[in-house]
Amino acid sequence: MTKTYYGFMDICFITEVWFGNCFNIDTKNHKIIYGSTEAQFGYTVQQHTAGGQKWLLVGAPFETSGPHQTGDVYKCPLNGKSNGNCTRLNLGRISLTNVSERKNKMRLGMTLASNPKDNSFVVSGINSSFKFSRTIAPAFQRCETYMDIVIVLDGSNSIYPWFEVQNFLINILQKFYIGPGQIQVGIVQYGERVVHEFHLNDYRSVEEVVEAARNIKQRGGEETNTARGINEARSQAFKRGGRRGAKKVMIVITDGESHDSPNLQKVIEDSEKDDITRYAIAVLGYYNRRGINPEAFLNEIKFIASDPDEKHFFNVRDESALKDIVDALGERIFSLEGTNKNETSFGLQMSQAGFSSHIVEDGILVGAVGAYDWNGAVLKETRQGKVIPPKSSYLEEFPEELKNHGAYLGYTVTSVVSAKSGRLYVAGAPRFNHTGKSQFVLEGALEISDRSQNSRFGSSLAPVPDLNGDTYREVVVGAPLEDDHRGAIYVFYGHKDKIQRKYKQRIGAAALSPGLQYFGRSVHGEMDLNEDGLVDLAVGSLGSAVLLWSRSVVHIHIDVKFEPRKINIFNKDCRRGGKEVTCMAAVVCLNVTATTPISPTQEVALRYSSFIEERRYVPRAMLDDSDRQQPRNFTLLPGEESCEHVYFHVLDTTDYGRPIIFTVEAGLQDPDEGPVLDDGWPTTVKSELPFWNGCDEDDHCMPDLVLQSRSDLLDRK
Incomplete structure (x- = not known):
């Protein structure tokens, strides 16, 4: 379908940018x-x-x-x-x-x-x-915080004041990562008899366990039956809510020698057989208040503690000093949680797997920023199993000399397709050497x-x-x-x-x-x-x-033809300003095509303007009527064309060798509505209109040159 308009278009020097946004969001x-x-x-x-x-x-x-x-x-x-x-x-x-x-x-x-x-x-x-x-389950290695901890607490009359013991309990419990799949805590209080304050699976969060510890009252008693308390914890407490595969940890807190010390040998041997790691804390308040030598007491507590003593044995001057060992005890248990016997660094225990994820054809990539001492790792979950690159596979990118830099590899994960290498996995390490790194070859930023x-x-x-x-x-x-x-x-x-x-x-x-x-x-x-x-x-x-x-992206196509094709200055076919001049017409046609999907009923609101460039030594040509008219506005459907005649005239000149330049500029009426123009597509067309040089319409020239000569020299004999 073609729309054709006839009328006059005046000169307009364009100063505004019509094409607006340079992209289409x-x-x-x-x-x-x-x-x-x-x-x-x-x-x-x-x-x-x-x-x-x-x-x-x-x-x-x-x-x-x-x-x-x-x-x-x-x-x-x-x-x-x-x-x-x-x-x-x-x-x-x-x-x-x-x-x-x-x-x-x-x-x-x-x-x-x-x-x-x-x-x-x-x-x-x-x-x-x-x-x-x-x-x-992105926990690719079971966290070593999968622990059952039983606290064996001396509540005999000699413990004083009780609130200091409670404060210690609360402080140490707040150090633990308590929850399903992590740490469970049970508390046994003993004196003359043994009482289970709560079992391992009674509470499932730090907040719940702390609140329960606040309500524990001192049971009292004239005797300190430590062997009975340990044995009750070993044989009963670890079974009431205990989990298969969980590491067993016992914390024994007491302020005096046991009244059933002959039984300790058997109780400790049984605890060793059950693979229970024991931390023992000797509270010396009772001995110091009475000036009693605590040597025998300290030897007994060291015997209770697992070997070596320097990792599992503590002593404090009195109940109020318990708070001073909270951090040290927590760190030693944390060290037990996080490492194997022959290692001092973390593997995948603190991996935080799932921090980022990305789906690929055969599975799911999972970022694990906390793995390998927080250097991070990228893991893969497939239906056939897990793909876990060992720490050694990262040594080239994360050398040992940059130990503890915490690169956070796996903060983001994605993949790209390469013609040379197939699919490449890409992961970000934003803290590598405190600058960040991507495992790609850098080609610019x-x-x-x-x-x-x-x-x-x-x-x-x-x-x-x-x-x-x-x-x-x-x-x-x-x-x-x-x-x-x-x-x-x-x-x-x-x-x-x-x-x-x-x-x-x-x-x-x-x-x-x-x-x-x-x-x-x-x-x-x-x-x-x-x-x-x-x-x-x-x-x-x-x-x-x-x-x-x-928004749809469109191209505006501009086509200009002249009637006639050349300017014949000898053909004075109209008058302007009382003078005979040569009149011309430019047929300007515009149509719109889209490079992205567009509705066939989507009208595109356009505007365009044309003018003739003034150049020195070139004959002056003028658009008819005034040169102050506004640009032409109209709408087009995709694929539709609009044509218009623009009339102008040319004044006399002596230089017919240089053509006249006729310029058309097109754009959108409102850059904020409808489609946008492709910013790489030209919106200005300059057309040259030559002068007639006497040749035919096909520029075929037939020379008609006659040479006549005569001589003024006298004939000599």
Whole structure:
């Protein structure tokens, strides 16, 4: 279909830029989904499809489930019929089948990863219908804090004051990582008789155990039957709630020699057979208050303690000094938790596996930032088993001379496809040698040199499908601390096998909404969310998730033809200003094509202007009428053409060798609405209009030169 307009177009010198945005993410029309800032709603975002419905998944890792801060994930519908209300998945209430859980501070929703094969996503293995498909236990090595600790507490009359003992209990309990799959604590109090204050599996958090310890009263008694107390703990307490495979630890606290000391030999031998590690604390208050030599007492307590004494035996001057050994005792137990007998460093015990995740064809990559003394590691979970690279495999990248630098390898994990090497796994190590490192060959850095430091540029990174129609994928990078913690994201073009180092579009939170903070802490873009055929972005913020729509990218094609094709200055066919002049017409045609999907009914609002360039020594040509008229506005459908005649005249001249330059500039009426112009596509066309030189229309010239001569010399004979 062709639209044709006839009229006059006057000269216009263009001073404004019409093509507006240099990329096609809409900053004027967007959607913000709000949630709880306390729950850190928006920490992660993920586009998702389930049952023919499009959803936005939003992580809230500080969400509470009952008394526990488990974290959770919200699903937010994106279809036109929905009001946009988000629903909690309540993942924190579900118990995993193959792991021991510590419900409090689970931080569900801190990482989200989609699986395009079956539309599932990874929090703990959620299928496309938001049901648990399978669970993953990323604790690739059972943490050595899998311990059962029984405290054997002397409560005889000689212990004084009791509140000092209670304070010690509370302080040491607060040192332990108590919870399912970790430490359990039971307390036995003894004097003349033995009482189980509470069993190993009675309480499942530090808070619960501490509260129970506050309520323990001194039982009293005239005798100190330490052997009976130890034997009761060995034979009964470790069985009441004890777990198979858990390391057994006993802490004995007493202030005097036992009245049943003949039984100690057998009790300690049985404890050794049961593989119980014993810490023994001698409280010398009773002896010091009465001036009694404690040597025999100290020897007995050393006998109770496991070997070597320097690691397992303590003595304090009185009950009030118990607080002075809390740190030392905690550190020695922590050392027991974290290492094997012949090692002094951590393997995978403190790995924090699951800090980041990424789905690949045959499994899931899991970042473990705490592994190997917090150098970090990348692990892989597959249906065939776990792939755990040993510490030795990282020695080249993390040499021993940089010991204890805490690189945090696995802070982020992803993968890319290389034509040479197949799929490459990529992991970030942001604290390597206090500078950070990626295991890739460095080919340059993405540039944001015009912004301030400390913006956390790179906190999130998302490869997204082609946005501008050049067939190359793009990359979106978040900088959530930019602009005084308001945040921003940057869009970088892809080109062939690289990413262009200069960003094409920056979107700051301030341009979207004044209330946004930490905008860009997470980014994801893989789906068309509003059903216009274009890939859209989801961006996480503090307490909100922002949906940004893509806009179609168009090219404006300009074609100019002249009637007649050349200026014949001898043909004075019209009058202007009382003078006979040569009149001409330029036929200007414009049409629009899209490089990305666009609706066939989408009208594109255009404007264009034309003018003739004035140049020295070139004949003056003028558009008819005045030169102050505004640019021409009109609309076109994709593939539709609009043509218009522009009339002008040419004045007399003596220089016909240089052509006249006729210029057309086109652009959009409103850069903030509808499609955007491809910033790499020309929007100005300059056409040369030559003068007629006497040749035919095909520039074929036939010379008609006659030479006549005569001589004025006299003939000589």
